[in-house]
Amino acid sequence: MVAPNFEEGGVTMPGWKFVTNHALVLCQIAQQPRITIRELSLTIGITEKAIHRIITDLEADGYVTKIREGRRLRYRINPDLYLPDEMLQDKAVGDFLEVLGWKRRRGQMRRRELVAVGEKAAP
Secondary structure (H helix, E strand, C coil), X not given: CCCCEEECCEEECCCCCCCCHHHHHHHHHHHCCCCCHHHHHHHHCCCHHHHHHHHHHHHHCCCEEEEEECCEXXXXXXXXXXXXXXXXXXXXXXXXXXXXXXXXXXXXXXXXXXXXCCCCCCC
16 A cells, blocks of 8 residues: 555656555454455565564554454454554544445444443443
């Protein structure tokens, strides 16, 4: 997800990314909860070791939970946590992911609506 730089004769990509690798991993996990580290690595274009570190960061901060299904893992995101950025601290991860194409499940919508009107959401 690198912004294109249009020049004569073709498109070149700049040396920076608009969205961080952490956000790209979270977005891919949200859209494909059973995605493997290898698939994430190939999709995003960074090493499997880097993907593993990012998932560890996301899990440590509560954005991602791993669920074992046989020999594979399924990931679940917590869409109600706020973004870890001072300028965006009032925005939930789920809102950010929706901008990137993620579709919220109905149960998640109801919990979010309850929180929005001041009631406590069920864990």
